[in-house]
Amino acid sequence: MSLINSIKDFTVAERFMRYVQVDTESDPSSTSFPSTEKQKDLSRLLVQELLDMGVSDAHLDEHGYVYATIPSNTEKDVPVICFCSHVDTSPDCSGNGVKPLVHANYQGQDIILPDDNSVVIRFAEHPDLKNQIGHDVITASGTTLLGADDKAGVAEIMDAARLLMSNPEIKHGEIKILFTPDEEIGQGVNHVDLKKLGADFGYTMDGEKAGTIEDETFxxxxxxxxxxxxxxxxxxxxxxxxxxxxxxxxxxxxxxxxxxxxxxxxxxxxxxxxxxxxxxxxxxxxxxxxxxxxxxxxxxxxxxxxxxxxxxxxxxxxxxxxxxxxxxYRNMKEVLDQHPEIMDVGLEAIKRVGLTPERRSIRGGTDGSRLSFMGLPCPNVFAGGHAFHGKMEWVSRQDMEKAVLTILHIVNVWEERG
Known part of the structure; x- marks a missing residue:
C-alpha cells in the first residue's frame, strides 16, 4: 500500500458537517459582490483553520476570495497546481439552519428525512446509492439542502491541506488554494486575481460520483x-x-x-x-x-x-x-484539450486511490469553465455529492475521504513527473 493510501486520520466529514451549518446562500438579485455578506462567515473560518495548520499566507480579500499557498517540498521543477471550490450554496433551496445527519453503515434502505417525512431519498431513484452499502451517508434533515455542492469540495481541500502540512514525506510542488463566492449564480470568478494566485493549472473539486473527472461543460x-x-x-x-x-x-x-x-x-x-x-x-x-x-x-x-x-x-x-x-461561460474542453497532461494526471490519481476513473461531460458549468478561458486550465474532480440544490442532497464520508486521497495523489503524481 502506498504511503498516501495508508492514511486513516481523516477529518473531512467532521469539517463538512461543521461547514454546512454556516449559511452561505448566494443571491442572484443582489448587486453587491459577493452577493451576500454571510458567505464571508465561512471564508473567515477557513482562513483561520488554514493559519492554524501553518499555511501562513492564508487570507480573505475584499471580494470574498480565500487565497493560500502550501510551499513546495521538492527540488524538482513542478508546475504550480491550484485546488478550487466554492463556499456558496444554491438559492434554489434554503441553506439556512442546515442540520446534517449521518446514516451510518447504510444498507440500501430508503432514507426518510425526519423534519419532513415527505422527503424521502429512495434507493430506486438514486442509482449511486447501490455503491454506498456499508458507507456513512450524510444528509440534511428535510427542510433545507445539505450543501455538499460545494462544501464537500471545500472540506476535502481543507483536509488535504492539513495532511500535506503534517506529512512532509508526501512530495509535491507549490500548491495554491482558492475558495470562491457566488459560483452558484455564475459570478464565482468575476474578481479573482490569477496573477496573485500564480498557478499554472488547476482542479475544481465540485463533481459528483466518486471516480469521475470532467473535462467538458456546457x-x-x-x-x-x-x-x-x-x-x-x-x-x-x-x-x-x-x-x-x-x-x-x-x-x-x-x-x-x-x-x-x-x-x-x-x-x-x-x-x-x-x-x-x-x-x-x-x-x-x-x-x-x-x-x-x-x-x-x-x-x-x-x-x-x-x-x-x-x-x-x-x-x-x-x-x-x-x-x-x-x-x-464556455466549454472548458476547448482549452483542456490543449493541455492533455492535466487530465492524464487526474485520471492516474483516481486510479491510484483504487477507483475506476471515469471521464465525463457535465450538463452544467463550474468555476473551472471560466478559469480555463481566463488562463488557468481547470478540469472538475469528483467531490462525492449527489442530488444537488435540493432537500434530498447527500454525500458519503467514504467518498469524501477518497476525494482527499485523490488530491494528495494529484500533487504527488505532478511531483513524480517533474
Missing amino acids: SADAVRIKIQGISVHPGFAKGKMQSALKVAAQIVSSLPKDRLSPETTAKKEGFVHPNGISGGVDMAELDFIVRDHNTSNLEAHELELRTIVDEVVKQFPGVTYTFTVQEQ
Missing part, C-alpha cells in the same frame, strides 16, 4: 427579454390595453414541448430554459439560460427563441421588446 449564455406593454386603467382598457405580463406568459407557453428544455434533453443535448419571469401590465421581463456543449449551437438556439418572441409579439399590436444576450 457553453452558456443568458438571455433577458424586456417587454414593453400598453398600460391602461382596467376599467377603460377594451381595445387599448396590451399586458406585458400576458405576452411574457404566452412566450413561455410557446416554447417547444418535446425538445430543447432541461426536462426533455440528456447527455450533450442543449436547451433553452426560462428561469425567471417578473413584471406587470406595463413592463415584464423574462430571463432564460441557453446551454449546449457545442458553442456554435448557442446562436441557433437563441435565434429560435427570438423567432418565437417575434411571432408572439406580432399578436399584440403596439407591444415592443428588447432581446439581450450575455455570455456566461
